[in-house]
Amino acid sequence: MAKTGSELMRRWSTGWTVARSLPGPEPVGSAGDGLRSRCDQPGREVEVFALRADEEPGSVARLAAVVAAAGGTAGLTVPTLHPEAVQAAVAAAGLEVLHRSEWLMTTVLAEHPRQAPTAPYGREVRTAGPVTVVSLRGSCGEVAARGTVAVVGADAIVDRVGTDAAHRRRGLGGAVMSALAEAATGQGALTGLLVASEEGxxxxxxxxxxxxxxxxxxRGPAVPSAR
Structure with missing residues (x-):
């Protein structure tokens, strides 16, 4: 991936750790290969982020070896314009590919569409430092949709956007994104970054x-349990 894309991943991973209240990422591998952050999630204690998979293809194998050595408690996230080549390198290192259609995406926040939730949904916005959580609540007070944004400098990293199954197809995803963009712009952010699932x-x-x-x-290979 071009150096511009590598810089986007660096910025995204930094904001992602802020959004999830995790320790900031630290360098891992050879100089410039990637970053590593503790996730402290069940079965996923550490996440490694590749920074130059396309610029230096050998970096993927080096980082995959680090993840493989950690066993099933570590994961590897690789932005690339050549996913097939990366998947092959990851598989050769013994890792298991979990998702095949994630995207690194950006937007200009000033141009983001504005969309209010329709009745009976109400909007709740809570900001603590650089992190804002937007919740859309139904008529009974239930959370119908939610999302998080962390502002780091001029970047707004969007995370954990989702709509409850009982409230889908009502435009709530767009309303959450609108509220997140509005909140981030109010804190001085100019560029939005996110990693999108296939569904999003x-x-x-x-x-x-x-x-x-x-x-x-x-993710790394599972470690066989002792008998």
Missing amino acids: QHLYSSLGWRHEADVVIA
């Missing part, structure tokens, strides 16, 4: 977000 790609594209790279996500 259509929504974000319809809101003007641009595909910058595919993202290959893998």
Whole structure:
């Protein structure tokens, strides 16, 4: 991936750790290969982010070896314009590919569509430092949709956007994204960044977000339990 894309991944991973209240990422591998952050999630204690998979293809194998050595407690996130080649390198290192259609996406926040939730949904916005959580609540007070954004400098990293199954197809995803963009702009952010699942790609594209790279996500091999 071009150096511009590598810089986007660096910025995204930094904001992602802020959004999830995790330790900031630290360098891992050879100089410039990638970053590593503790996730402290069940079965996924550490995440490694590749920074130059396309610029230096050998970096993927080096980072995959680090993840493989950690066993099933580590994951690898690789932005790339050549996902097939990355998947092959990851598989050769013994890692398991988890997702095959994630996208690294960006947008200009000033151009983001504004969309209010329709009745009976109400909007709740809570900001603590650089992190804002937007919740849309139904008539009984239940959370129908939610999303998080972390502002780091001029960047707004969107994370954990989702709509409850009982409230889908009502435009709530767009309303959450609108509220997140509004909150981030109010804090001085100019550029939005996110990693989109296959389910979210259509929504974000319809809101003007641009595909910058595919993202290959893998995890280390499970460690056999002792008998």
